[in-house]
Amino acid sequence: MQATGIVVEYNPFHNGHAFHLEKTKAITKAEIVIAVMSGQFLQRGEPALLPKWMRAKMALLAGVDIVVELPYQFATQKADTFAFGAVSLLGAMGCESICFGSESGEIEPFLTTLQFLEENKEEYDNQIRDYLDQGFNYPSALSHAFLSLHPNDAVVDLSKPNNILGFQYVKAVKELKLSMTAHTVARTSTDYHDQDFSSDTIASATSIRRALFSEDGTLEKVLPYIPETTALVLQDYLEHYQHFQQWENYWPFLKYRLIQATAGELSNIYEVEEGLENRVMRAALEASSFQEFMTKIKTKRYTWTRLQRMCVHILTNTTKKEMEARMDKASYIRLLGMNEKGRTYLNNWKKNASLPLVSKLSALDFDDVALDVRASRIYSLGATEQMAQNLLELEYKQPPIYIKEQKEIEALK
Structure with a gap:
């Protein structure tokens, strides 16, 4: 079958x-x-x-x-x-x-984009690092780095969320050496x-x-x-x-995690980086809802999505060591x-x-x-x-x- x-x-x-x-x-x-x-x-x-x-x-x-x-x-x-x-x-x-x-709706641009980035991998990686150093968040750094290579019209628009995921699916198929056709x-x-x-x-x-x-x-x-x-x-x-589940249902539990933890403990949590532990601990003391908390910790460098994922890991007490040990396959x-x-x-x-x-x-x-x-x-x-x-x-x-x-x-x- x-x-x-x-x-x-x-x-x-x-x-x-x-x-x-x-x-x-x-x-x-x-x-x-x-x-x-x-x-x-x-x-x-x-x-x-x-x-x-x-x-x-x-x-x-x-x-x-x-x-x-x-x-x-x-x-x-x-x-x-x-x-x-x-x-x-x-x-x-x-x-x-x-x-x-x-x-996009067409598969060829994804394949063309993959080949284009493979041919320009070193320059692309350098550009990503440069944009991250300038304070851009990760998705923006990827998009700016891609455009800096002056791709032609045959490639896919990697500023669109589903195109980004689609490109990563195509890339993963190749990296895993799977005989799987992409549509x-x-x-x-x-x-x-x-x-x-x-x-x-x-x-x-x-x-x-x-x-x-x-x-x-x-x-x-x-x-x-x-x-x-x-x-x-x-x-x-x-x-x-x-009722259905949403972040506000979990805010009391997240707030408890944040106000009882030490900065050292939070720094071990996956995706808590570059002093974010201090920022989230301060915001937890001031915020009365998850929405208010997120508004307080949001910065140009980190997307809302990135910060929400960090909050999930804090809520579940998932450490860097635990995640990294399981991410190979x-x-x-x-x-x-x-x-x-x-x-x-x-x-x-x-x-x-x-x-x-x-x-x-x-x-x-x-x-x-x-x-x-x-x-x-x-x-x-x-x-x-x-x-x-x-x-x-x-x-x-x-x-x-x-x-x-x-x-x-x-x-x-």
Whole structure:
């Protein structure tokens, strides 16, 4: 069975994701779609709207065949490390292709850009260092360094967020020496960071979350932008857990971490660099909300996303040593869910698998999954008091979600 891979967060799964999934199947002609999905905390340094299990269910109900978890050490990283981890898992699972969304919508510019940067690698790296020394944040330094090389019109625009990720996927495929063909689908109507609705049916995940968390936010406001199956999962979660997860739910815990820690302890946390420990400790004493705290620590040198990722690591007490010891490659594949086709594929794939497929935590050495387990434990604190224990126990008790037949989907409607 031919498999293609996608890298997702589904925070939440919306109509734009459904379009990407449909186009992925059409372009690649693959029989199986495997999604590598971030866990409880995401690439932009945010807690997921709802837990990985519910988002995996959204994916399976929408037509994804297999969902596996992108481990914490890759999921909460800048684009190149995030992409490297995700692509390595897709390669290990036997994917013959990968398909990602982009502003470009054409794959050739990505391939041309990769070749261009390889040919100009030394100058590019020097320019990046120069711009960082001038005080530019990392994404801006990359963009300015790229433009300083005077690329021609055949290359991809690396100032666009999805193009940046797409380029890193293509780069990771080559670095890992995978025989994996890359494809891309043009994003429709909205920009990745759009905060407001600008279409009747397509909206960014950012704008959907913004609507849900607004003062008059209701699920009904976002129904035009999400599939019916997503709406049902969201509604079910609300009925049981009363609210979705956002940074403000975790602010008391982050504030406690910051005001009780020493500067030396914080300096050991991953992404706490260049005296940031002193800045965040001062801001924690003054801020009464996460939004206010972030506004106080924001500087030109560090993006909001970069600082949010740092906050995730502080919240979860994840050290530089822990992250760096796990970033070379994944040592296992954590199965979150599958349908009947996906199960058939996995039964065949496991005969020659290069990594163990894990459906129960007890099957692994705890050290391998320590970061993901800790992240899930901390994530559970964002739920209401009476439901936090339920959320905590999901990490240990929830088996991979199994959608056996189409009638199970119909039964939800």
